[in-house]
Amino acid sequence: MGETIPIAVPRKGRPLESVLDRLARRLDVPDLADDITSTLRHEKAITKGTIEPESDANKDVYHRLATYSSVDNPTEPEYTLLRDDRAGKPRRIVFDSVTIPLDGVEDVPEDAAIQLIGREEPFRALRTHEFALGFDSADLILEEVVELRPEPLDTIEAINARINPSDTDVRVITGLGDTVYHTLMATPEVAPSAGSLDRAFLEQYDGPLCIEPRYERLVQAVVGTRTLNGVRFVYPEDGREEEAAIADTGLGVYLTVTGSTARDHGLLLGEQLFPSETVLLESAPELTDTTRAVRSLLNGADLETELTVEQ
Template sequence: MGETIPIAVPRKGRPLESVLDRLAARLDITGLADDVASTLRHEKALTKGTIDADENDVYHRLAEYSTVDDPTKPEYTLLRDDRAGKPRRIVFDSVTIPLADVEGAPDDAEIQLVGREEPFRSLRTHEFALGFDSADLVLEEVVELRPEPLDRIADVNARIDPSDTDVRVVTGLGDTVYHTLLATPEVAPAVDSLDRDFLETYEGPLCIEPRYERLVQAVLGTRTLDGVEFRYPEEGREEEAAIADAGLGVYLTVTGSTARDHGLLLGEQLFPSETVLLENTVESTDTIGVVRSFLNGPDLETELAVEP
């Protein structure tokens, strides 16, 4: 039996799909990646009620999806969803993938993807040496707040206090969306751009999701936020609608179509939100180094500069 390298991954959503896509680009696991992604999309639709449930209840579906006697087949588990009624939702649990064709990997070495609600925190507590999570969580938890703004993921490591955590960002996966400055026409500058320079002189409300408060402080810099008052959407209120009421806000955008539907103008893309590969540096071994290099690489199209 060769060495097994566990890797913490998100249990669902875009970040997990990005991890699977990355592995499918480097290994022959396209079928596995598609199977996991389609299963979780189906379960999400059932949980949201956008498709009708079939005859089988959630426990029967879980038994159908999971293959407990073959670790190279995906396993799933149940979590309580935050939606009304807190329904049980099927999410990813684990799968083992051989590394037979990876140069430099020991004979019979393999990786085991292990689902976690917050992979970054699992690395912080030294449960894992490698993992994937949103760059946002790193900013929300460990990046130092400074008067100067932070505008690149590549600068995140420089703002992590070594006494706070041994986890560092290795690279991004390129699944980029942006924390974008949004404003109504009444608040946006008539001539100048809707950007950080505008915020330097702005005083008034800025609507954000509560979980992004520390991230926004890190990205904009505490000096820029002098005179700014954070406002938060009421529970159940659409974020773009709340920003339209406040006049100015920061929220994740892809195309910006929903923001425009609420009469908002799109300003500067303040910071990229991206799934990132993380490493707990004190847990590194030779095999982990091989896996890290294998997951990294110049073929990645990412906002994060790839480390050598």
């Protein structure tokens, strides 16, 4: 086998599934993608307690890990264990690595391959020059490195312009289209009786705004620091459902897909402040001719994404 290009990917969840779906379509490996996705969904259900292991032997997480993982054949997926953040901190099986040959792929050197390598925070792995390419949530980049400015950041395209080159060489290349939105929401008592529930309303608002603690910097970036004058961040209590906490506060920002849970709590949906999407990242100093070819393979006009970045 020729050159193998390592690519940092999330270990679990929607972002990893989006990467696998992308590779299934571009490299015609649907069985591999389905195998990894179904295994991780099954293990998530066991960790959550919604299903039981299929046999007494499979109750042992180490037994299941050994059953799933292939250490002798790198083209078969390997898994590892992490502590889950649920009550009791149970061990959870997550993705570790797999190698995918690129034989016959146009414009890629002969005998090249890619190796997907699971990382808890792929963006940080690129920042420390461990990888040239990787996938991660656009949210993490906002949380880590974008400059906070008075004006809002409302598109993923604008991220690169707000990254200080002295902070990192990593840049966003494209998105994968698995879009959910950070949405402004409020109770009818707090929402404007006339006009829209949007940034303009928030700029006139004085009072508490309920958000997840990890999204504090993200909200500052996407709303703009000028808009937040007079706004005080409050956070859900441990174990409290986010939409319920926002309903108690009267106003908040949270990720929504359909918004049905928010409506169940009597909340009105306002402006979609920022699209959260899995993005392809590159670290320019680490690029080679082969990694550029792989980047082009992973990118493409067929992507239905909120993101369009000039190359």
